[in-house]
Amino acid sequence: MLVTNHVLSGAIIGATARGPWAAFATGFASHLVLDAIPHWGRFESHEHFMRVAVADGLTGLAVMGAATAAARPADRVAVFAGMAGAAFPDLNKPSKIFFGHSFFPRRFDEFHGRIQDEAPDRFRSHELVAGALFAAGFAGLVLAGRRRGRR
Numbered sequence: 189m190l191v192t193n194h195v196l197s198g199a200i201i202g203a204t205a206r207g208p209w210a211a212f213a214t215g216f217a218s219h220l221v222l223d224a225i226p227h228w229g230r231f232e233s234h235e236h237f238m239r240v241a242v243a244d245g246l247t248g249l250a251v252m253g254a255a256t257a258a259a260r261p262a263d264r265v266a267v268f269a270g271m272a273g274a275a276f277p278d279l280n281k282p283s284k285i286f287f288g289h290s291f292f293p294r295r296f297d298e299f300h301g302r303i304q305d306e307a308p309d310r311f312r313s314h315e316l317v318a319g320a321l322f323a324a325g326f327a328g329l330v331l332a333g334r335r336r337g338r339r
């Protein structure tokens with residue numbers, strides 16, 4: 189699954205969690221759940237994978253910044269922690285590219301690779317739909333929190 193979608197779902201987790209540690213742990217677990225449900229992947233070439241990965245990584249970082257800024261001040265650290273936990277398992281990819289190896293235990297990376305349910309024709313039908321739902325869910329939580337805060 190796109191790291192941007194992991195980040196967006198992590199923002200929802202952070203906005204609803206009982207503090208930053210719970211948000212990070214739940215975000216981390218959510219990553220594995222989302223990777224196991226059908227999503228977009230299996231690119232025809234390494235170049236295609238890299239183009240998607242770089243655009244997705246930069247988008248994910250931008251979303252992390254925007255969601256942290258949009259979160260209610262009381263939720264801000266937990267929202268950031270939820271997103272960081274949700275994105276964390278995918279740090280094996282930049283780690284392999286920049287350092288030549290993953291810093292996760294080999295068994296974890298094998299498990300992470302084995303659970304993937306990927307197909308190349310699922311960008312619009314799965315990633316875009318999931319991204320829109322996660323973004324709308326987080327926006328709804330932020331707006332509901334603002335309204336609650338005003339009373």
Ligand SMILES: [Zn+2]
Nearest residue numbers: 189223277278
């Ligand atoms: Zn993953």
